[in-house]
Amino acid sequence: MIWWGSDERHAAYKKALAHFQRKNPKITIQETYSGYDGYFDKFNTNIAGGSAPDLLQMDTALVAQYARKGVLAPLDEYVGKTLDLTGFAKTLLAAGTVDGKLYGVPSGIGVNQLTVNRSALEKLGLKLPDREWTWADLKKTAQDVHRKSGGKIYGVDDGGGSTLQCFEIFAREKGQQFFSDDGKKLGFTSDTLQEWWEYWAEMRRTHASPPPAITSAAHNDLTKNAVVIGKALFTFDSGVYGAGGSITDAQLDFLPTPQGEWSGAREGNFVNGGVLLSATKASKKVADSVKIMSFFAQDATAIKDMQLLRGIPPTEKARDLIASGLTATDKLNMENADYISRRVSKAADALPAPVPPPQGADQIWDLLFQSNLAIAFGKKSVKAQLGQFFDQAAGILGG
Numbered sequence: 001m002i003w004w005g006s007d008e009r010h011a012a013y014k015k016a017l018a019h020f021q022r023k024n025p026k027i028t029i030q031e032t033y034s035g036y037d038g039y040f041d042k043f044n045t046n047i048a049g050g051s052a053p054d055l056l057q058m059d060t061a062l063v064a065q066y067a068r069k070g071v072l073a074p075l076d077e078y079v080g081k082t083l084d085l086t087g088f089a090k091t092l093l094a095a096g097t098v099d100g101k102l103y104g105v106p107s108g109i110g111v112n113q114l115t116v117n118r119s120a121l122e123k124l125g126l127k128l129p130d131r132e133w134t135w136a137d138l139k140k141t142a143q144d145v146h147r148k149s150g151g152k153i154y155g156v157d158d159g160g161g162s163t164l165q166c167f168e169i170f171a172r173e174k175g176q177q178f179f180s181d182d183g184k185k186l187g188f189t190s191d192t193l194q195e196w197w198e199y200w201a202e203m204r205r206t207h208a209s210p211p212p213a214i215t216s217a218a219h220n221d222l223t224k225n226a227v228v229i230g231k232a233l234f235t236f237d238s239g240v241y242g243a244g245g246s247i248t249d250a251q252l253d254f255l256p257t258p259q260g261e262w263s264g265a266r267e268g269n270f271v272n273g274g275v276l277l278s279a280t281k282a283s284k285k286v287a288d289s290v291k292i293m294s295f296f297a298q299d300a301t302a303i304k305d306m307q308l309l310r311g312i313p314p315t316e317k318a319r320d321l322i323a324s325g326l327t328a329t330d331k332l333n334m335e336n337a338d339y340i341s342r343r344v345s346k347a348a349d350a351l352p353a354p355v356p357p358p359q360g361a362d363q364i365w366d367l368l369f370q371s372n373l374a375i376a377f378g379k380k381s382v383k384a385q386l387g388q389f390f391d392q393a394a395g396i397l398g399g
Contacts, residue, residue, distance in 0.1 A: 108311025183358025274311025
């Protein structure tokens with residue numbers, strides 16, 4: 001079995017797997033773990049050399065690519081037998097489903113949310129916004145932060161180039177997906193992206209968001225995130241608080257991504273699956289791997305060992321089991337995820353969960369970030385950047 005993660009996640013997996021092996025002495029697990037960097041490069045090398053692992057932690061962003069290449073084993077024949085998925089919502093299982101077949105068991109609920117420096121917000125005499133807030137509310141709150149701080153702090157980090165945490169939600173509120181169902185083209189219109197970029201241009205102009213140098217420095221470096229360095233109080237980067245705790249000493253809280261305030265706006269939020277557990281098709285031990293997946297899904301000891309280290313637990317039973325042992329901030333994080341998942345499940349107008357990202361998705365996401373940065377630095381107008389973005393995206397996706 002292979003996985004990636006923090007030292008805390010490694011220790012939790014090892015503790016849980018030791019318990020599994022005591023209960024299943026005929027199954028011996030060889031554990032290999034690392035950080036995320038290089039994890040899939042090594043996996044690809046192992047596949048090519050015929051030494052792929054039996055069981056692996058899989059990225060929801062990559063499951064479709066590996067499933068369609070025939071690398072992963074479909075799990076449907078085990079569901080309801082040796083694979084107990086009681087309590088898993090259909091919307092959650094969609095994270096591991098490719099072309100109608102299940103290739104990965106979600107480890108938890110992943111939601112798109114803002115992380116807030118609540119203590120600094122309250123110090124300025126401002127209240128945490130209501131969870132049912134809108135993009136207009138975000139703009140006003142962020143402008144209030146800059147004004148109340150005497151111009152020392154911006155409200156929210158620049159989301160103009162952020163994908164999953166905000167632009168994808170915004171597009172879904174307009175009834176549009178980020179990618180088309182077949183993954184061969186973008187699923188949103190030029191008008192939607194133009195409105196988005198103009199919103200963030202206004203946020204920068206009014207100092208509700210920081211200047212582009214701060215945004216650029218924080219790209220792929222959480223230690224330079226605007227909230228972490230004290231330059232903003234709201235961030236769309238949920239990695240500031242996640243598996244392994246917080247990288248800031250501030251008292252944090254969490255909010256759903258804002259809602260559309262226009263007529264006909266839809267529920268844009270969705271629930272994704274944290275990380276997945278998948279079996280490789282070439283393995284002779286798929287049945288044993290399935291038993292381990294089922295163990296992590298339902299065993300009380302495993303659930304308590306893992307806590308929030310693979311995301312918010314995927315079932316109500318699991319969330320209840322760990323609730324008493326959580327820190328105050330973990331509880332706030334879990335409450336917000338629960339709130340979002342309940343709202344999504346009740347929404348009659350919500351789009352289906354996004355399809356697993358196609359090949360080239362990471363290039364598209366980076367293109368969105370760099371395009372917004374070009375506008376922010378004044379190198380391109382919104383209109384000029386729009387045309388270039390759609391042309392380059394079509395080239396990447398082959399559409």
